[in-house]
Amino acid sequence: MSGTKQFDEAAAVLRAAHAFWEKGFAGTSLSDLEAATGLGRSSLYNAFGSKEALYERALESYADTYARPILKALELPDIRAAIGEFFSLAVQALLDTSTPPGCLAAMACLETGGAEGPGAKFTAFQLKVIGDALRSALDRGVASGQLAEKTDTAALALTYTALLRGLASLHKGGQGARELQAIVRVSIGMLPIKAGRHRKTA
Template sequence: MAGIKQFNEDQALDKAMHVFWRQGYGATSMPDLAKATGVQRGSLYHAYGDKQNIFLLAFARYQRHYLEMVRQHMRLDDPEAALRAYFAYVISSMSEPVPPLDDTPSSRTRGCLTTKIATDETAMDEPVRNALRGMLEGLADVLEERLSQPDARARLALSPKDAARLLVTFTRGNVVMERIYHGPEQLQATADSMIQILFKPR
């Protein structure tokens, strides 16, 4: 990042993330990012180079926050309660309204940023794919770490690694269901069923 930035980088990347979340990767342009962040296009180019680099930096901030929130929910003493709290967080996050680009509120839910970018063919350059892989693998690591603890491992019907991988894949499917049904209660009920499958009866 050459030069001295004359703007608040955290705020600019946060606003940029919301643009990608709302519009997707391919439909977002540098003028869109300049307008949303309040930073002149030339300054954005000078600081970051291109749209892809802005996305990667914004996504890295999103990933750190998301995984830290998952870690907090997974610290609950009971592993089933930890997974319920994890799913509640995931469902609540993707069910929030789309952040507005202006003062006009939106009735649309924002869904999952990772899945939205992953299903955008224009975003599939290798640096972006690596960022998405890092997010999903990081999520699997957090889940596996908690499920590897003795209280969870003794009750799991699968290995912690397989259970974590299944949970990550299941979460991606739940994202699609949210886009269709917009029903947090239904999503949570389905998540509860997954938890019952993962754990042996007491």
């Protein structure tokens, strides 16, 4: 409409995600969000309704931008390659100096997770998405004969989900590339490769 200032909503949401990523939901003020998005307070409310609604949009944007490529690695047919690439990409994302340290989704789990609160439904859904993708990859590994037949894929998927979230916490706490990459190597070693299969070097 003529005379109406236009803005890139998707870009504004992603910038808001970086603000929440830096300070958390509670620590991010409306002034921080104004500075991040370039929108005035009234424009923020008109566009998104509330801080909570913008936070949920920011979490969704974060997942689409940063989490989806990591989950894509689990589609690799070789289970060792899939798990290795999954964790390697997660570490690369954590070490990216163009983004705040840690992981916005992991932060949301710790800060606002549970049945109630901003982003609670998103964090529960995202954990399920990660767990389901991991279990599906592990199930394929069993079905293709790469993993031992009695592998508890549900428990291993849950363990890997916890490990993924733990990587973010460790990085936020100051652990660097060497330590995080060591965890990637251990995660691959946790796979119960079927006896007699050739173990490739990670």
